[in-house]
Amino acid sequence: MNSSAINEAADRLRQAFESGTACAPVRELLAGDMKAAYAVQALNRDYWLKQGGRRAVGYKIALSNRAAQKAMNLTEPAYGILYADMLMGDGDEVAAGRVMQPRVEGEVAIVLDRDLDMEQPTLADVIRAVGYCLPAIEVVGGRIANLDAKPVDLVADNANGGAFVLGAPARRLDGLDLRRMAMSMTRNGSPAANGTGEAVYGSPLHALAWLAGKLVTDEMPLHAGDVIMTGTYFAMQAAAAGDQFEVMAEGLGRCAVSFAAA
Numbered sequence: 001m002n003s004s005a006i007n008e009a010a011d012r013l014r015q016a017f018e019s020g021t022a023c024a025p026v027r028e029l030l031a032g033d034m035k036a037a038y039a040v041q042a043l044n045r046d047y048w049l050k051q052g053g054r055r056a057v058g059y060k061i062a063l064s065n066r067a068a069q070k071a072m073n074l075t076e077p078a079y080g081i082l083y084a085d086m087l088m089g090d091g092d093e094v095a096a097g098r099v100m101q102p103r104v105e106g107e108v109a110i111v112l113d114r115d116l117d118m119e120q121p122t123l124a125d126v127i128r129a130v131g132y133c134l135p136a137i138e139v140v141g142g143r144i145a146n147l148d149a150k151p152v153d154l155v156a157d158n159a160n161g162g163a164f165v166l167g168a169p170a171r172r173l174d175g176l177d178l179r180r181m182a183m184s185m186t187r188n189g190s191p192a193a194n195g196t197g198e199a200v201y202g203s204p205l206h207a208l209a210w211l212a213g214k215l216v217t218d219e220m221p222l223h224a225g226d227v228i229m230t231g232t233y234f235a236m237q238a239a240a241a242g243d244q245f246e247v248m249a250e251g252l253g254r255c256a257v258s259f260a261a262a
Helices: 003-019 034-050 066-071 123-129 151-156 204-217
Strands: 056-062 078-083 103-112 130-140 161-166 182-187 190-196 227-232 244-249 253-259
Touching (some): 003 151, 034 078, 056 204, 078 151, 078 161, 103 182, 103 204, 103 244, 123 130, 123 204, 130 227, 130 244, 130 253, 161 253, 204 227
Parallel strands (some): 056 227
Antiparallel strands (some): 056 078, 103 130, 103 227, 130 161
16 A cells, blocks of 8 residues: 555545545545555544544444445445544534535444454344444535545545434344334435335344454454444435434334534
8 A cells, every 4th residue: 555645645535524625536546445545544533533632432334235335346335433523412403514515314323332352243242242222313424525435435534424313212122123124214304215224234233243343354343332323224315404304213213413504
């Protein structure tokens, strides 16, 4: 990997984040290399944790839809880091400019109550590690201008992490079938999207197992207390000023977010 190109890409994306001005893609700098993209993400993570005053609280899983992976010639999902300043309360309003080029997704968030630090975790390992499940909304935000992001750009750009909202109630996994669980979203009171957990890498638990193994390989194992946004149940929805979104997760609960009027 070209260290100068990685540094340049990290600087470009960090400046876009801090200035609120979208930047050009970084994929050409990184020669389309996914490992280089994760190196960019890690470089900015280290900067934000050591100098930027941010605190990591978990991870988000992106590109978890297998059909979408196939269309993009990918063989696995991707991940990004959740920072404490990204967390919003249920029903909160996203201030204008807080998230660049915002879009929304409906997801199940999982909070771990034990470490998940094996390279090839079984489904049983994952189930034992799950503390609580919550309905959630991810506010996807991209720093690449005009949303012209390929997978390498997305990974380098912290998997397009913008903000995330945790709904209620928090429930144990007992009695929940995340794979078959239906989820729907409304925009301003009208139906906008729906899907089931099967769209999330076959199941949100399968997605979590993938993430756990990937992070062990990357020497950043999951720990008790980590929050995991497991992936969207349906296609992301564009968000405009004044929009109000609500997610309903069958048997789990609800979550809402709104966007400040222009």
